[in-house]
Amino acid sequence: MGVEERRQQLIGVALELFSRRSPDEVSIDEIASAAGISRPLVYHYFPGKLSLYEAALKRASDDLASRFTEPHEGPLGSRLLRVMRRFFDFVDEHGPGFSALMRGGPAVGSSTTNALIDSVRQAAYDQILAHLGIEDPPARLELVIRSWISLVESTALLWLDGRRVPRAELEVQLVHDFGALVAVSAAQDEELGALMRRVFKDEPGDGGPFGTLVTRLVSLAS
Amino acid sequence: MGVEERRQQLIGVALELFSRRSPDEVSIDEIASAAGISRPLVYHYFPGKLSLYEAALKRASDDLASRFTEPHEGPLGSRLLRVMRRFFDFVDEHGPGFSALMRGGPAVGSSTTNALIDSVRQAAYDQILAHLGIEDPPARLELVIRSWISLVESTALLWLDGRRVPRAELEVQLVHDFGALVAVSAAQDEELGALMRRVFKDEPGDGGPFGTLVTRLVSLAS
Numbered sequence: 494m495g496v497e498e499r500r501q502q503l504i505g506v507a508l509e510l511f512s513r514r515s516p517d518e519v520s521i522d523e524i525a526s527a528a529g530i531s532r533p534l535v536y537h538y539f540p541g542k543l544s545l546y547e548a549a550l551k552r553a554s555d556d557l558a559s560r561f562t563e564p565h566e567g568p569l570g571s572r573l574l575r576v577m578r579r580f581f582d583f584v585d586e587h588g589p590g591f592s593a594l595m596r597g598g599p600a601v602g603s604s605t606t607n608a609l610i611d612s613v614r615q616a617a618y619d620q621i622l623a624h625l626g627i628e629d630p631p632a633r634l635e636l637v638i639r640s641w642i643s644l645v646e647s648t649a650l651l652w653l654d655g656r657r658v659p660r661a662e663l664e665v666q667l668v669h670d671f672g673a674l675v676a677v678s679a680a681q682d683e684e685l686g687a688l689m690r691r692v693f694k695d696e697p698g699d700g701g702p703f704g705t706l707v708t709r710l711v712s713l714a715s
Numbered sequence: 716m717g718v719e720e721r722r723q724q725l726i727g728v729a730l731e732l733f734s735r736r737s738p739d740e741v742s743i744d745e746i747a748s749a750a751g752i753s754r755p756l757v758y759h760y761f762p763g764k765l766s767l768y769e770a771a772l773k774r775a776s777d778d779l780a781s782r783f784t785e786p787h788e789g790p791l792g793s794r795l796l797r798v799m800r801r802f803f804d805f806v807d808e809h810g811p812g813f814s815a816l817m818r819g820g821p822a823v824g825s826s827t828t829n830a831l832i833d834s835v836r837q838a839a840y841d842q843i844l845a846h847l848g849i850e851d852p853p854a855r856l857e858l859v860i861r862s863w864i865s866l867v868e869s870t871a872l873l874w875l876d877g878r879r880v881p882r883a884e885l886e887v888q889l890v891h892d893f894g895a896l897v898a899v900s901a902a903q904d905e906e907l908g909a910l911m912r913r914v915f916k917d918e919p920g921d922g923g924p925f926g927t928l929v930t931r932l933v934s935l936a937s
Contacts, residue, residue, distance in 0.1 A: 596829075607818075632879035640870045647865035648858065657854035666903060673895035680931035681888060709902035 500538050500548075503528055508549035512587035516546055516594075547605045550594070554609045557583050558616035565624060568701030569693070570668055572624060577645075577664040584649045585660070592653050595646060617642050625692050633685050637678045641671050669706040722760050722770075725750055730771035734809035738768055738816075769827045772816070776831045779805050780838035787846060790923030791915070792890055794846060799867075799886040806871045807882070814875050817868060839864050847914050855907050859900045863893050891928040 494502065506528045510519045521542055525532045539545040560579035563572045584591055594606070621638050622630060630638070645667055652663055679686040696703055716724065728750040732741045743764055747754045761767040782801035785794045806813055816828070843860050844852060852860070867889055874885055901908040918925055 632877075636870065636873050636880055636885075639873055640866055643869035644862055644866050647869075648862045651858050651861055655854075658858055662903065663858075666899060669899040669903070670896055673899050674892055676932060677888060677891040677895050677928065680928065681884065681891070706899065706902065710898055 496538070499530075503530075503535065503538055503545065504548045504552055507545050508552055508590075511546060511549050512553070512590040514589050515592075516590055521545075543603065547603065547609075550606060550609050553587060553590075554613050558613050561617055561620045563620070563624070568697055568703070569624060570672065570696065570702035570704070570706075573668045573671060574664060574702050576620075577667050580645065581649065581652075581660045581664055584653065588653050592650060595650055614639070614642055617645075627688070627692070631682075631684055631688070633678050633682050634675075634688065637674050641674050644670060644674075665702060668702040672703045672706055718760070721752075725752075725757065725760055725767065726770045726774055729767050730774055730812075733768060733771050734775070734812040736811050737814075738812055743767075765825065769825065769831075772828060772831050775805075775809060775812075776835050780835050783839055783842045785842070785846070790919055790925070791846060792894065792918065792924035792926070792928075795890045795893060796886060796924050798842075799889050802867065803871065803874075803882045803886055806875065810875050814872060817872055836861070836864055839867075849910070849914070853904075853906055853910070855900055855904050856897075856910065859896050863896050866892060866896075887924060890924040894925045894928055 503524070507519075507524050510524060510527060521535055522532055524545065525535045528535070535545070539548065557580070560583060561576055563576050566572075594610070618635075618638055621642075622628070627634070648663055648667060652658065652660060675689055679689040693703070725746065729741075729746050732746060732749060743757055744754055746767065747757045750757070757767070761770065779802070782805060783798055785798050788794075816832070840857075840860055843864075844850070849856070870885055870889060874880065874882060897911055901911040915925070
């Protein structure tokens with residue numbers, strides 16, 4: 494194998510191991526053994542476990558960010574629901590590694606790690622703005638979108654801890670949460686209210702998750 | 716000063732400094748100077764900066780958890796709003812230290828630090844359950860409450876980054892968010908819906924933040 498090919502293979506093996514168990518528990522010996530090479534050879538390609546971890550995290554981050562891409566077609570709620578499904582696929586595939594990372598994993602405090610996490614959050618934020626068709630959001634809207642992204646992260650972490658609620662239900666719930674949080678902000682702020690009425694004016698009353706939410710809330714309130 | 720008195724004084728001085736600037740930037744020399752003692756004397760009471768940081772964080776955590784206590788009287792939304800005000804007071808007083816800690820501060824990965832953060836989250840969770848009058852919550856309700864607590868944290872962090880939205884507005888918004896997130900879950904799950912109808916049946920339609928929210932949402936939708 495060439496140098497780059499070997500590096501990519503090692504990253505793949507490491508990502509697999511770091512995803513399935515807490516990265517703290519994965520040794521370089523184990524990675525070497527899974528890759529079928531010697532421990533010194535691993536160190537030839539990566540100076541230490543942290544650099545291999547960061548490379549694996551970079552691949553996982555790129556993978557996750559790519560799952561946020563969604564055609565600009567159909568009801569907004571349905572688009573968001575498809576993204577939520579792909580997000581939970583990712584969380585499901587990388588459960589223990591995702592938990593360890595987000596709860597303060599082995600490379601916490603590493604500026605590379607923090608920058609990767611932030612880049613994924615930023616990718617999610619940019620995608621949402623693009624789907625809303627908004628380039629320069631007011632501060633209140635930025636806050637709602639970013640805080641919803643963090644709600645998605647924390648909901649996924651809570652789900653991983655025991656999986657006591659079916660993930661399909663949480664995927665729908667998070668889409669509904671987005672609509673509810675935007676509505677709460679829009680109800681408090683006129684500018685945001687007007688903006689959101691414009692964005693959502695073409696949403697179908699039925700046939701999309703946001704329509705379903707409104708129907709259910711009305712029935713709950715009655 | 717006696718040993719314990721001196722320790723408490725040092726913790727107070729350190730907390731003040733760790734709150735106003737990122738703890739990474741605060742040196743033992745500076746703490747010694749602010750406390751009016753020598754650097755070696757600081758080390759006599761605390762083996763290093765981490766142990767002093769942890770002691771300061773313990774005091775801040777106890778302070779924050781105590782602010783969650785609220786009499787079981789009046790509309791639930793109003794109780795929650797008073798707690799949100801005290802929470803933002805705390806965030807305001809400890810801004811840079813709070814940000815540094817929650818974004819992965821100097822003592823991240825320290826099990827003491829993580830345990831303190833978790834204990835504050837647990838105190839918030841326990842208080843909310845007590846106010847709802849629920850002892851053994853269904854998994855879906857636990858998830859909503861815990862994810863709302865994390866929404867509060869992330870909203871406070873986003874607020875600290877530029878303070879572009881008045882905090883009073885965010886305090887109300889977070890109370891509304893709580894109502895909205897619970898309603899979204901309750902709309903999806905019959906058991907939770909029935910539970911929430913029982914909890915909220917005595918809430919006033921006006922006069923509380925939840926009533927205001929419903930009024931505003933209805934006006935927004937029309």
